[in-house]
Amino acid sequence: MAVRVQSGDFDPGAELSSFVQEAASAGAVVTFTGLVRDIAGGLQYLEIEHYPAMTQSALESLEATALTKWKLQSCLIIHRYGRLNLGETIMMVATAAPHRAAAFEAADFLMDNLKSRAPFWKKEVSKNSETWVQSKDTDKAALRRWKFK
Amino acid sequence: MAVRVQSGDFDPGAELSSFVQEAASAGAVVTFTGLVRDIAGGLQYLEIEHYPAMTQSALESLEATALTKWKLQSCLIIHRYGRLNLGETIMMVATAAPHRAAAFEAADFLMDNLKSRAPFWKKEVSKNSETWVQSKDTDKAALRRWKFK
């Protein structure tokens, strides 16, 4: 049960080690880690803006929904803001449940909502341009899946 | 690209750290970790039997299918055998892909197939009884999902 919004880089492996130790009574742990990658070529770094007064509470409410809906034993959300260099970790979610289906579904749910309902905005900075990342239609479609449940 | 079948315990966090470093060009990394838990109460330890001549090749063929089908950048499967104590790690899969949908789906696919098509058999040992874990109908139904794809 933790939500962390931070500018510093972190090691998802170290987070998983602690998470598993705390969630020892759970049988199934799923993690998702997002990394800064250079898709188009030329990316120098990523700049993530967020809405400080809203971010923590938005993530906590997301976590509470996942905990209740999938009866998770434990849940972790870490998301960075500020300048992020290539290869660095952007964010991570971890879910612990008695069975794998719940752990997978809850992690998937958290990701879809983080993409479209948490107040973060990514800007890609390369040598000659700065571009705000556009939200994808696939993200909206992914989000819609959870309304039918 | 690694498959490891081993009796010794391992730290899924340490595995995730190395996996992320090698898969630095991937944007999305998903892991699943299975832990020994005491559901019914009274479990002393888990004994996992396997079919040595078949295990490695079965897991490698599973990995090859996932790599091709979801165009993964990287894939890891670790599965233990022998005596496993409460709270220890049973197995782990990790997948790295450019986007989250592929990473999630491939990890889910690997898990369904590990449950039903890799030659491992779990026995639960408690003070007064030894019970072979029965495969679940939900596992077969889960496996069937992948035939329609």
Added chain:
Amino acid sequence: MINVLYFAWVRERIGLPKETVETSAKTVAGLVSELVQREERYALAFSDVSAIRVAVDQELMDFDASLVGVQEVAFFPPMTGG
């Protein structure tokens, strides 16, 4: 008096992250109408409201949300976290 916040390219187009606005608007949509009449940069930022999301007191809301008792309104593009 309402605190109005702007993020990402909405902030860049309007040219400031935050301002205090004296308004008689009853809804978010009414507030937007007032803002676009102020200056060209506001009109530009709000030219396509379908591309803009709004949070009222840190909760995501629609443009018809009431401003009664509200302290903070934020405008921003669709979020791109994760």
Added chain:
Amino acid sequence: MINVLYFAWVRERIGLPKETVETSAKTVAGLVSELVQREERYALAFSDVSAIRVAVDQELMDFDASLVGVQEVAFFPPMTGG
């Protein structure tokens, strides 16, 4: 001469992990018929073949799989890895 392997409760019921079998059976099903006629413990282990899986030369197969050129056959319950 075929190496026949048993795992999990199939191994426990038959009482050994591995044996070499002289057989004229053409298929896995034929081999099972020969085994169950040997002794009670084999009959017991194979009493419900729907609960048994088979691997031929380390590949999962059906009971009608051919034994031509085969070196190793393994019998075991549905797998429970993961």
